[in-house]
Amino acid sequence: MTLFDNRNRTKSDETHRVYAAYELAHTLVDFGAAICFVIGSILFFYQDLQEAGTWLFLIGSLLFAAKPTLRLMREIKLLKMGRIADLAEREET
Template identity: 45%
Template sequence: MSFFERDRGIRTPGQRKLYALYELAYTLIDVSAALLFLIGSIMFFDKSLENPAIWCFVIGSVFFAFKPILRIVRELHLASEGDYDDLARRFRG
């Protein structure tokens, strides 16, 4: 099994739990970013709220940037849990 496969995290109960926690974090980041963009968009209707709206967009963008980083961290964490055979196969070609 290679990196970023959907069934990657379901080999052991510990890996299933770890995978579920990462998916929960990923979803929370996604929802937070979407809400910040929605709030920022609504705030733009009022000229006096333009600066806070811009900050909502900036912070939302940071959350969106965390998503791929979190996926990479998850894959490395699962690999460190003992899934060395798949990792070795990837590097052998």
């Protein structure tokens, strides 16, 4: 198996649960980033709140940057889980 191979997520119940957990985290990060950008945009309408808006834009950007990191972490974990399962199968035979 290779990274980003769709078969990695369905090898077992455990890989399916790991995939689902990472997908949930990815979605929560997406919502967090979107909320930061929306609130930050609203704050930019008020001169006194522009600094807070800038901070929310920075936080939103960091959250968006975390998304590909989460996906890569998920894929590495699934790949490792698949290799361990393959080794276990070879040992049994």
